[in-house]
Amino acid sequence: MSSIKIRSKRMDGKTQIRMLIAHPMEHGHNRDAKTNALIPAHFIQELSVKHNKNLVVSASTGAHISKDPYFAFMLKGGNPGDKITISWVDNLGNRDSQDHIIG
Amino acid sequence: MTDSRRAFIKKSVALSGYSMITAGGLLASPETKAEWLSDTTSTDILQQTLKQLFKNQKIIESDKIDIQIPKTAENGAAVPITVTSSLNNVESISILIEKNPVPLAAKFELSPELEAFVSARLNIAESSAVAVIVETNDGFFSASEKVIVTSGGCEV
Numbered sequence: 001m002s003s004i005k006i007r008s009k010r011m012d013g014k015t016q017i018r019m020l021i022a023h024p025m026e027h028g029h030n031r032d033a034k035t036n037a038l039i040p041a042h043f044i045q046e047l048s049v050k051h052n053k054n055l056v057v058s059a060s061t062g063a064h065i066s067k068d069p070y071f072a073f074m075l076k077g078g079n080p081g082d083k084i085t086i087s088w089v090d091n092l093g094n095r096d097s098q099d100h101i102i103g
Numbered sequence: 104m105t106d107s108r109r110a111f112i113k114k115s116v117a118l119s120g121y122s123m124i125t126a127g128g129l130l131a132s133p134e135t136k137a138e139w140l141s142d143t144t145s146t147d148i149l150q151q152t153l154k155q156l157f158k159n160q161k162i163i164e165s166d167k168i169d170i171q172i173p174k175t176a177e178n179g180a181a182v183p184i185t186v187t188s189s190l191n192n193v194e195s196i197s198i199l200i201e202k203n204p205v206p207l208a209a210k211f212e213l214s215p216e217l218e219a220f221v222s223a224r225l226n227i228a229e230s231s232a233v234a235v236i237v238e239t240n241d242g243f244f245s246a247s248e249k250v251i252v253t254s255g256g257c258e259v
C-alpha cells in the first residue's frame with residue numbers, strides 16, 4: 001500500500017490538493033523510551049507535486065515537519081480527469097509516488 | 104637566617120605568580136563560555152540560515168502575507184499552519200521556526216499554476232516566532248507570528 005493519500009476538491013474553478021504521507025519524520029533528537037539511545041534522523045527531504053506531468057510544487061522539507069506530514073496546495077485551474085502525481089524522497093534514499101485523478 | 108628569608112620570599116613570589124595564573128584562568132573561562140553560548144543562540148542560527156538561503160537579499164516586512172497558526176499550541180509536535188498571500192508572482196514560500204535547532208522547516212517552490220497557498224503541520228520545540236519568507240519576482244517579503252507551546256515537539 002502506498003504511503004501517500006491524496007484528496008482533491010474543486011472550488012470556484014480552483015482545485016485544492018491535500019495529501020497525507022505516512023512517515024516517521026524523526027529529527028534525530030528523540031530518544032528511544034526503552035534503551036535511551038538516540039533515534040537516528042529519518043525524514044522526507046524532497047516532495048514534488050505534478051499536474052499532468054507539469055511540475056507545480058517542488059519542496060525541500062526539513063526534519064521539523066510533523067510526523068505523518070500533511071500538506072495542502074491550491075491549483076488555479078484543474079479539471080475533472082486531470083492527473084496529480086505526488087512523490088517524495090527521504091534522507092535514507094527511500095521514495096514513494098502516488099497518482100490521483102481529480103474527480 | 105638571610106638564606107631562609109630569601110628562600111621564603113622566592114617561594115611566596117612563585118606561589119603568588121601561580122595563583123594569579125589560576126585566578127586568571129578561572130576568570131577567563133566564564134567569558135569564553137559566554138562567547139560560545141552567543142555563537143549558538145538561535146537568532147544567530149536563524150540569521151545564518153537566512154544568509155545561506157537568501158544570500159543577503161533585502162527582506163521587506165509585508166502585510167500581504169497571512170499566517171494562520173494557533174497562538175497557543177498544546178502539542179508542539181503537530182501545529183497546523185496555513186500561509187496565504189495576496190502578493191503577485193509568488194515563486195517560493197519558506198517557513199522558519201526561530202527557536203528550533205534547525206530553523207528552516209520547509210521551502211515550497213510553487214509554479215505559476217498554483218495559488219500562493221500552502222498548508223502544513225509543524226514540529227515546534229518551544230515557544231517561538233514562526234517566520235514566513237515569500238519570494239516573488241520583485242523581491243523577498245516576510246511576516247511572522249508568535250506561537251506559545253505548552254508541551255514541546257521534541258519529546259515523544
